Amino acid sequence: MLDMSKTAPGADDAITTDALIIGAGPVGLFTVFELGLLDIRAHLIDILPKVGGQCAELYPEKPIYDIPGFPIVTGQGLVDNLMQQIEPFHPTFHLGEMVEGVETLGTPEAPLFKVTTDAGKTFMAKTVLIAAGGGSFQPKKPPIPGIDDYDGSSVFYAVRRMEDFRDRSILIVGGGDSALDWTLNLQPIAKRVTLMHRRDEFRAAPHSVEQMRALVAEGKMDLVLGQVTGLKGEGGNLAGAVCRANDNSTFEVACDRMLPFFGLTMKLGPIADWGLNLAENLIPVDTEKFETSMPGIFAVGDINTYPGKLKLILSGFHEGALAAQKVHRYVYPEKKLLFQYTTSSSSLQKKLGVNA
């Protein structure tokens, strides 16, 4: 489980960049390489606190069999190799941040975008490459009737400020590290902490589970087995949770704060509000430049769509290479782009720091 807490927004000065890549999955990472060969430096933003996207979050240990040249490579292995491959181009990563707004400042011929994140950062980017895969990883909301009424007032999916939970009766739901870590961290300052999980086995680190069980034994918190089926309260103020035990009996837990930890799901997120043409939550692009309906904004990898699109990592690599060619025209309008091979071009090899 991930800690989705973020640093407080600050008044950072705008970061200027030629290329801003949204999403640090395999395709975003390889696009750094293709841009780098064309002397374009990139900044990358990802909502996860680590690079690799789905490869690192969903299947780090699973083998992938269709990466050209690698009969077998794990998700994490591929990410590690990509990080090594793009090292010569020193990309700057902004992790644990979500892009909120994209504002067009330039013209179609000379694009410029103001991009803001939920951590308060502002970027001035000549080009934006959306490599957001299946969207941003966000906490799953349990389908409890009426839960949205309490969202942000009594029900939270992350702890931004522990003080907000002081002297509260907190119901924490889940059995992973997030649930256990916050149980242990909030127990000393809460009025009462109740941990609810559907079974008496926990995925969390054994040490945390032991600590939790010790607190229960001392009577300092409660552990309840079951699932939340309904909420009670008024005007966004939670009063209690209606729960179902594993023997199908119903009971209630009095609480004024609830923290459900059900892992992450992928949501398109704010991309839908940037004014791009969308087709069923995907971004249509051309197949020459992989540019969107807005000149200077590109979409590569699983997030884009075009006739014949295949959601394969290798397709995303190709798309990044072609998009980089058009990015070059925006960033260096005066320069002629020479097509070169890394095997034979001494200038490319110099950029890669090999054969110097």
Next chain:
Amino acid sequence: MPKITFIDHTGEARTVEGETGATVMETAIRHGVPGIDAECGGACACATCHVYVDDAWLAATGTPSSMEEDMLDFAFDVRPNSRLSCQIRVTAEVDGLVVSTPERQA
């Protein structure tokens, strides 16, 4: 080929033919059966192919592995007959299998 019946949360049943060796999740996706998202594509990493196995078929489909149990923690309205359909293999033994899909996967 083994037949599998999916009953959605409104009670509508769809019976499709599964390929031996494939998973129940793959069978649903291949036939466009609604109610199964399979966000992770079958890696037992997302719990969005959650189904309830009909009581008559519990013995034939077996019990979830500990990894599957861990992933079921991310599903909602988990019941004793809850399974992830990416972890159930289509075999001759499950010809006629009936599973229900929940109202929402994620």
